[in-house]
Each structure stands twice: as C-alpha cells, then as structure tokens.
Amino acid sequence: xxxxxxxxxxxxxxxxxxxxxxxxxxxxxxxxxxxxxxxxxxxxxxxxxxxxxxxxxxxxxxxxxxxxxxxxxxxxxxxxxxxxxxxxxxxxxxxxxxxxxxxxxxxxxxxxxxxxxxxxxxxxxxxxxxxxxxxxxxxxxxxxxxxxxxxxxxxxxxxxxxxxxxxxxxxxxxxxxxxxxxxxxxxxxxxxxxxxxxxxxxxxxxxxxxxxxx
Ligand code: 1PX
Numbered sequence: 163x164x165x166x167x168x169x170x171x172x173x174x175x176x177x178x179x180x181x182x183x184x185x186x187x188x189x190x191x192x193x194x195x196x197x198x199x200x201x202x203x204x205x206x207x208x209x210x211x212x213x214x215x216x217x218x219x220x221x222x223x224x225x226x227x228x229x230x231x232x233x234x235x236x237x238x239x240x241x242x243x244x245x246x247x248x249x250x251x252x253x254x255x256x257x258x259x260x261x262x263x264x265x266x267x268x269x270x271x272x273x274x275x276x277x278x279x280x281x282x283x284x285x286x287x288x289x290x291x292x293x294x295x296x297x298x299x300x301x302x303x304x305x306x307x308x309x310x311x312x313x314x315x316x317x318x319x320x321x322x323x324x325x326x327x328x329x330x331x332x333x334x335x336x337x338x339x340x341x342x343x344x345x346x347x348x349x350x351x352x353x354x355x356x357x358x359x360x361x362x363x364x365x366x367x368x369x370x371x372x373x374x375x376x
Contacts, residue, residue: 170207172337172345175200176352179359187362189241191230194359198223198273201280207336211326214319219276225269238266241363245370259376267367268375274363278307281356287330288349292342296327 178197182190198219205216229238237247244266248254254265282303290299301324309317327333334342367373 170200170203171339172200172204173339173348173352175204176348176356179352180355183355183358183362184240188243189359189362191226191238191241191244194241195223195226195230204337208328209326211323215323219273222269222272225264226266226273229266241270241366244270245366245372249370254372255376257376265375267372270363271367271372271375274360274367275308275311277356277360277363279303281353281360282307284349284353284356287333288346288353290330292331294330296330296333297324299330300324300327 175197178193178200182193182197184190202216202219202223205212205219226238229235229244232238234247236243238244248265248267253262254267255262259268283300286299286303287296301321304317304320304324309320312320328336331342334345337345337348339345339348364373
C-alpha cells in the first residue's frame, strides 16, 4: 500500500538528503536541515520517551536555521561556504567553548555524528532478519557511533529509550512508505544519498581539522 496523499512519509524526509548534494559536491544547508526537521518529526511520533533526544536535535537545528535565515545567510548557503566564512572570521572555538559556543561548525558536527548513527541504523534495519529487534539494531548502531561522544548518563538514558522501539516490521510500517518490503527497497535507494552527505562532510571537516570541535 502506498502512503496516502499528504501523509507523512519517511521517503520525502530521506530524499531531502539527496537534494542537499549539488553537482559540485557541495552540501546545501537548506535541504540538509529540512531532512533533520523531518527526522525529528518522525522521532516525536514514536513517543514522549524520545523527547530528550528530539529537544537537543531541535535546539541544534534552530541554531542553524537562525544562521541560514540571518544577516549573513549567503555565507550559510552551503556547508563549504559556512566553514570558509566562520574560519576566516574567527567564529569557531577550536580549543574550548568560550566566545563562540554555538558556531555553525560545532553545531553541524553534532548533527553530522548523529547522521553516522542514522546511516548505520538504517543499514541495519534494511539488512536485518525479519524477526530482529529494532532496539538491538539501534543500540548496536549507537554504540558504534554517537555513544563515543556521550557521557554515561546520556548513554544510559538513550539505551533505555531504545527499548521502547517497536518490532522491525512495525517500525518499517510506521515509516509510511508501504509494505515492509517496499520500505526496505526505499532504504536501499535512500542510503547512498545519506552516505554521500556524510562522506562529503567528514572529508571537509577532516581537511580543516574540525572533527574534534568542543
Ligand atoms: C527511519 C529512522 C528514523 C529515525 C529518526 C530518528 C531521528 C533521530 C535524531 C537524533 C538526533 C540526535 C542528535 C544528537 C546530537 C548530540 O549528540 N548531542 C549531544 C551533544 O551536544 P552538545 O551540544 O552538548 O555538545 C547532547 O549531549 C545530546 C543529548 C541528547 C541525547 C542524544 C542521544 C542520541 C541518540 C540517537 C539515536 C536516536 C534514536 C531514535 C530511535 C529511532
């Protein structure tokens, strides 16, 4: 069954990441943030237990949206222009958070690390056995990515919340893409675009030594 017209479908959300990459391999911040907004909307639909996660994600999306709609919006059109502008203008705290605690560079870095979790999670979901537990796929993806950057208390709270995730098939269905089989096909189509955004960002940040911003 195809998603009803106007209904929230994860297909559109994930395709925002496709729209974020230009032919010149730039990452457009508008579609990138739209993708994140949609993911948060989906996360909120999973229940209040995830709200501590979505609150943090929303706070970071809002910081970025204010730059993208602000006075220097031209500089925040792409990830590449943002990095060049903030570095050239001394707007990034490199050693410790002080004068520029919410730079675009450090804020995107947090979302970028979470995108790695998303990539692993969706790949896990796509390739797992039908009877696999979503909570296990989610925990494994988290431990292999974001967990390294979180203190114990956040890791604990996240792991408890993951237990509330529905079974794999139910999860694939609430994505509202069609049957679980159709959702798996959609994930196969969407994942290369997410990987591409992730890879370009990782390369850009590595090039400018920004991967450990405080
Ligand atoms: C088909 C699948 C769709 C699933 C959609 C789920 C969207 C998840 C969005 C997660 C965004 C998480 C952003 C986290 C950013 C972060 O690492 N923040 C920490 C560091 O920030 P700071 O400013 O202090 O340096 C901050 O400490 C985080 C706090 C909140 C807890 C973050 C837990 C992240 C778990 C990610 C897994 C989400 C599980 C969703 C289950 C489907």
